[in-house]
Amino acid sequence: MQSLNRILTPELNGRLTSAAYLWIDLDLATARYSAAGHPPLLHWKCESGELRQVESNGLLFGVVPELAYPVVDFPLRRGDRLLLYTDGFTEPENSDREAFGDHRLEAVFRQHTSSAPPELSRALLSALQTWQRLPPISRTISP
Numbered sequence: 001m002q003s004l005n006r007i008l009t010p011e012l013n014g015r016l017t018s019a020a021y022l023w024i025d026l027d028l029a030t031a032r033y034s035a036a037g038h039p040p041l042l043h044w045k046c047e048s049g050e051l052r053q054v055e056s057n058g059l060l061f062g063v064v065p066e067l068a069y070p071v072v073d074f075p076l077r078r079g080d081r082l083l084l085y086t087d088g089f090t091e092p093e094n095s096d097r098e099a100f101g102d103h104r105l106e107a108v109f110r111q112h113t114s115s116a117p118p119e120l121s122r123a124l125l126s127a128l129q130t131w132q133r134l135p136p137i138s139r140t141i142s143p
Helices: 002-012 101-111 117-132
Strands: 019-025 030-036 041-045 050-054 072-075 081-083
Touching: 030 041, 041 101, 050 101, 101 117
Parallel strands: none
Antiparallel strands: 019 030, 030 072, 041 050, 041 081
């Protein structure tokens, strides 16, 4: 993350960007996470039924070129699930100007901890569309 920030900062020309890095080592059953101005990673721990936020956050890319980013390592167990998302998912508002929020995202994630990734994605998008009272996204294109 530090090297990527150093390379990107001059190219960003004063713009800021978030980023996240997740490394999963299946042989050691561990994960390594680091982020720059990004929401926390969600980790569903199958054995305990606990949903935890994994926070390891530094400043957005483009602020300071030489900056160290914190890293967190944690164990993974069979059945655990990870969800990496952007704040663009939790910030949309409904007609009452209330954000979808982390708690709604987490509730949908908890309800689909055994779902396949495509099914979880559909459930998350559906919950957001319902929250915003938007019509469903059509998979067909009208002429």
